[in-house]
Amino acid sequence: MVESYKNKIIIVGCGPGLKAYISPKALYTIKKADILVGSRRLLKLFPGVDAEKILLEKNYRVLVKKIADWRFTKQVVILVSGDPCFFSYAKMIVKKMGRESCTIIPGISSIQLAFAAVGESWDDACFMSLHGRNNEYEKLVGRVREYGKVGILTDHKNTPAVIARQILKSGILERRMFICENLSLPEERISETDLVSAVNVKTSGSAVVIIKKY
Ligand SMILES: C[S@@+](CC[C@H](N)C(=O)[O-])C[C@H]1O[C@@H](n2cnc3c(N)ncnc32)[C@H](O)[C@@H]1O
Structure with missing residues (x-):
């Protein structure tokens, strides 16, 4: 020892x-x-x-x-x-x-790698996790409304598509979504989209999402 x-x-x-x-x-x-x-x-x-x-x-x-x-x-x-x-x-x-x-x-952290992958600073961001959480959509919408950048841990239930749908439901439209899947692994995939298109995005494996105000 x-x-x-x-x-x-x-x-x-x-x-x-x-x-x-x-x-x-x-x-x-x-x-x-x-x-x-x-x-x-x-x-x-x-x-x-x-x-x-x-x-x-x-x-x-x-x-x-x-x-x-x-x-x-x-x-x-x-x-x-x-x-x-x-x-x-x-x-x-x-x-x-x-x-x-x-x-x-x-x-x-996966969140550090996600911000690095999309070339964004994280010193002005807010973070939350929806991994294994139920019904935290009100909190999600509150954070997205309040902060210009939000980094979110997702899971198989709270997928990027579900997150986009919840934000849109609250009437917020003007946001970009970065989807960072399987970071550092051979299946890594980084994509950028608007919220409306994100509703139909299919993801697999682990993912971090960054929501950014235009
Ligand atoms: C229980 S949390 C653990 C977070 C971990 N402590 C960290 O600092 O990254 C698990 C979540 O982290 C994210 N995650 C972990 N590894 C990842 C990876 N390689 N690519 C994308 N997201 C990842 C996913 O959102 C996953 O659902």
């Missing part, structure tokens, strides 16, 4: 998908792990790492209790997609374990 990480759980940001986006510090920490916890996709990124690999699925509440014990004898590293401090289960882990028991190594 690296001395500075003694008794700590390390939460590592693994970036948007492509391994090249993972920082050297994150890779070093992953290589030193005794136990690696993560989704199937993230665990698969590290076939050569000689750690016990534990799949994180819907079992996370039970798992977090086990991790709380393991951390005193083993180096536990939890893999998170993108950046741990941006809409991830790191929030829940830190809340349950306490800030002093966790170390977070940042990663490149």
Whole structure:
């Protein structure tokens, strides 16, 4: 166990998908792990790492209790997609374990990559996630009305087309939509459209949407 990480759980940001986006510090920490916890996709990124690999699925509440014990004898590293401090289960882990028991190594967020892909700054943007959320359309419309740029995490239910439909329903028309699918992966696709056309856009895989005022 690296001395500075003694008794700590390390939460590592693994970036948007492509391994090249993972920082050297994150890779070093992953290589030193005794136990690696993560989704199937993230665990698969590290076939050569000689750690016990534990799949994180819907079992996370039970798992977090086990991790709380393991951390005193083993180096536990939890893999998170993108950046741990941006809409991830790191929030829940830190809340349950306490800030002093966790170390977070940042990663490149899908939202950073999306803004880079379309050449827009994100220092003047507002962000929200519709990933796994129900009926947050009022909040969505409020954000779009208030901010010139909104970065949104989507999912298979709250797709870019559904988002466009909800914004149009509120009477807002004058916005561009950037759709950033499967960022950094071989199936990456970046497109720009108006809201009316976006209603018919079919997407697949993970996507980030940026809504921008004309
Ligand atoms: C649970 S959130 C995790 C966000 C993550 N912590 C981050 O910083 O990117 C998952 C959502 O992130 C977005 N996402 C993650 N990876 C992506 C990728 N490679 N391309 C496009 N969107 C991605 C999608 O909106 C997906 O539904």
